[in-house]
Amino acid sequence: MRNAAGFNASQPQFLEAFVRMSADAVARTVGGTIRGARDVVVSGAEVDSRLIQTGNLFIALPGEHVDGHVFVPKTLEKAAAALIRSDVDLPPPPANRALVSVTDPLAAYHCLATEDCHRRSWQVATVTGSVGKTTTKDFLAHILKHHRITGASQGNRNSTLGLPAQILSQDENTEIFVAEAGMSQAGELDLLGSILHPDLLLYTRITPAHTEFFSSMDGVVEAKAELLAHLKSEGTLVINADDPRQAGFSQRTKARVLSYGASEADARLEALEDLGLEGTQGTLALPSGKASFHLPLPGLYQAENFLAAATAGEALGMRVQDIASLAETMIAAPHRGTILHLQDNITIIDDSYNASPDAVKRALELLAKCSGRRVAVLGEMYELGSAAAAAHRDIGRLVADHCDLLLTVGYDMSNKVLEGAVAAGLPRHRAYQAEDSAAAIATLEAVLETGDTILIKGSRGVGLDQVVSALCEGRG
Structure with missing residues (x-):
């Protein structure tokens, strides 16, 4: 046929x-x-x-x-x-x-990727979720490359268009392929799952993202769950024990299930210390044993990403001691939580690649712990549909408690952030608005002071990476 x-x-x-x-x-x-x-x-x-x-x-x-x-x-x-x-x-x-x-x-392209993936003797580890996918994928690939010949999808080429090209471009000697699988609409992960047939499937947190294309969060969860049907029965499912939306996933597969996160999970971070911009440290507790670690990337969310990757890494043959020692060598991908130190003791938390409500909340929690004047540069969050206005106002209310100065970037929805912040108590003279990245750069150059710590975060289409580049060029 x-x-x-x-x-x-x-x-x-x-x-x-x-x-x-x-x-x-x-x-x-x-x-x-x-x-x-x-x-x-x-x-x-x-x-x-x-x-x-x-x-x-x-x-x-x-x-x-x-x-x-x-x-x-x-x-x-x-x-x-x-x-x-x-x-x-x-x-x-x-x-x-x-x-x-x-x-x-397009169908022929998917056929080529499917057949190439299936004919190889490699193992496939697939990472999906709503937040932290790319970082967790990069962490896992970094862990595994010290153990086996490892390939990985690059950047965020995680779609039905980008991921097949990554499969078809892997070296013939690759023993394990780490693939990030993303989606905007229902059916996309089902297609990627039919191409990949993963040996290991790892879920980061599932949070409100891409809700523009779904009538409810239940629809988002079901779309994320499409990969479960393609996980090999002899494989491993890794789920986040702190995410109630994943609670039923273990009943939908015959594969082994490992959980990470909470105190009752299979994998945990014990005696965890938040060191601010210096990262986190504590004890990595995996099913096979425990070892001390220091992760130089700031934010408790980065520690969670590391724990997820560590859980998968051990399931794929790595020792807990080796994984813990590699934590020190982890680096953030560009614009995904990179810390930049500029002249005049100005620090940038460059998280400008993308944004969702949960990710912005976590970034603001990190900013709140920083010294000096805390400046939040926040772009609009895209693909939220009818939930967009409320989500942006909610972020504004968080801003009032977590920072000293706000600059929103964009149009209607960025105004909702500003409105929420002022309504929650941020003085109006410390809340600014810019229509685009060029206007944001001009505003920042006028208001920045020695010792400021600046969080820069927004959806990719806002172009806040241009703000980061301009500040680095002018003050680097």
Whole structure:
């Protein structure tokens, strides 16, 4: 039986390892037709024309603004081949290049990732949740690379578009692949689960995020739970014991279940000390034993991310002593809680990559413990739907108790933060509003003082990373 992509869905054949697969083998795998050099070898795949590397297979897909087929001729200067829709008329490929035509390039792309993932002898560890996914994924990969040949999805390429390219670009010798799986709508994690079939599935906290696309939090939880059906029965499920939304997950799998967090959990942090911007320290207690650790990343939420990764790491063969010793070497990914020290004793907590209500609350709790004047630069939180106004006002009320000066960035929803803060007692003359990052930079340059500690956090689309860059350039 052939599906919409034109490939055999009942008996897919992965004829060669993808990292050295001929264009002809790609065409036969997905049931496509080929023009050009049949024997040209592809290595890795990419959907973003800007990220094409020499030898890649470019997947031409319709984009938000431009159809990817427009970029095929240019990408073939570096790419070995392109996967295109069969009804698109393109000129013949250059010498030693190929075009593979299918009815549905997206479905064919997912087929390639599925078959590549399944043919390998590696183990797959999948990380999902609402907050801390990328950091926990990075922590786990860092732990495992000292034990086995480890690959991991890069950055936040965790979607049905980005993650398959990460799978197809892994080294052939990879023994374990750590994948971050994200979603905005129902069905997306079901698709990723069918591609990955994880040996280990780790959940960070599930909190209000992407609620614009769901009628209730129950819908968000069910969408996150879609991965459970794809976890191997002989695998391991790692859940957060402090998150009541995960309470029923253990009944939905035949896999071994490990919990982390609370005092009754399988994995815990004992005698935990919060050292402010110096991080946390305490005792890592895992099922196999205990060991002291120091994590140099600030925030109790980072300690929780470390505990989650440590629980998974031990389940995948690491010793508790080795995991604890690696805590000291953990670093934050760019714009995800990085501490920056500038001139005039100014400190930035750069958490500008993204934001959700729970993540902002945790960041404000960290800011409240800092010395000097505490400045919160908060951008809007996107994809909250009908809950957006109330969520932004709630953050404003927290601001009044946790900081000394507020700068909101954005339009309608940022005003809700300001309104909530002033209503909760923050003096109006210490609350500022800027429409965009450029205006925010100008405001900060006018109001910053020696010794300030600045939290910068907002949804990615607000562009607060530009504020961080400008401050570093001007005061670094």
